[in-house]
Amino acid sequence: MKIPLSNRLLACCGFVRPGDRVADIGCDHGYLGIHLLKTGIANRIIAADVNEGPLQSAMRNGLKFGVRDKMTFFLSDGLRNVPRDFDTLVCAGMGADTMISILEAAPWLKDGRYRLILQCQSRRPELRRYLYEQGFRILRETLAQDGKFLYPVMEVGYEPAEPLTPGGYHISPALLASGSSLLGAFYERVKDALETTVNGLRHSGSEKLPEFEAILKEIQEMETLIYGERG
Numbered sequence: 001m002k003i004p005l006s007n008r009l010l011a012c013c014g015f016v017r018p019g020d021r022v023a024d025i026g027c028d029h030g031y032l033g034i035h036l037l038k039t040g041i042a043n044r045i046i047a048a049d050v051n052e053g054p055l056q057s058a059m060r061n062g063l064k065f066g067v068r069d070k071m072t073f074f075l076s077d078g079l080r081n082v083p084r085d086f087d088t089l090v091c092a093g094m095g096a097d098t099m100i101s102i103l104e105a106a107p108w109l110k111d112g113r114y115r116l117i118l119q120c121q122s123r124r125p126e127l128r129r130y131l132y133e134q135g136f137r138i139l140r141e142t143l144a145q146d147g148k149f150l151y152p153v154m155e156v157g158y159e160p161a162e163p164l165t166p167g168g169y170h171i172s173p174a175l176l177a178s179g180s181s182l183l184g185a186f187y188e189r190v191k192d193a194l195e196t197t198v199n200g201l202r203h204s205g206s207e208k209l210p211e212f213e214a215i216l217k218e219i220q221e222m223e224t225l226i227y228g229e230r231g
């Protein structure tokens with residue numbers, strides 16, 4: 001029986017170190033943890049969700065795929081009811097506001113022994129900025145594609161570092177260094193979105209225009225790094 005795992009979640013699994021104890025927060029169907037157990041990457045999974053329905057679905061799927069006994073389930077808002085004896089936190093498929101509120105409520109994650117694998121659905125620059133302000137650093141970042149959607153996936157550690165540049169919160173140095181074959185397509189989408197924002201701000205006469213013009217310029221300057229010298 002094949003686990004219906006998206007490329008997005010597969011990319012999250014790609015950052016899990018073999019043998020790590022993994023806590024999947026917002027596990028929903030539980031497929032990420034089930035895949036990690038079935039492939040032997042992880043031996044135990046903490047599966048947590050704030051809603052009863054998704055948690056029940058993760059339990060059913062754990063049984064269906066024969067790994068229920070290696071999973072522990074917690075009905076929990078973020079990490080509130082979750083034990084701290086794991087190595088890697090995975091948070092996928094949520095927006096930046098939810099992720100930030102989960103991290104805010106668990107300051108004990110600011111410890112070099114934890115690694116965070118984050119796949120954020122919205123307002124990603126704000127999440128990256130928040131992480132750096134809190135002393136986290138993006139260790140690795142890659143991209144996954146499902147259908148027409150491109151998803152950045154980050155591996156993050158508590159390792160205070162220099163803040164990123166404003167453009168770096170849109171396309172991080174770690175993503176630039178990733179060698180992902182999807183980087184060109186992602187770059188075009190980020191650039192198009194910023195151009196739309198800048199045009200909108202220009203028309204409305206917003207005071208935010210200079211800030212976004214500078215970000216767009218920085219992103220445009222990444223073009224050579226991404227495509228090499230052209231023509």
Ligand SMILES: C[S@@+](CC[C@H](N)C(=O)[O-])C[C@H]1O[C@@H](n2cnc3c(N)ncnc32)[C@H](O)[C@@H]1O
Pocket residue numbers: 009025026027028029048049050051054076077078079091092093094098102
């Ligand atoms: C869109 S689903 C993503 C599921 C899975 N992680 C994935 O990426 O496919 C979001 C899940 O997060 C759960 N969730 C939302 N806010 C949460 C919170 N504060 N703590 C724990 N789970 C949460 C929802 O109930 C839902 O099951």
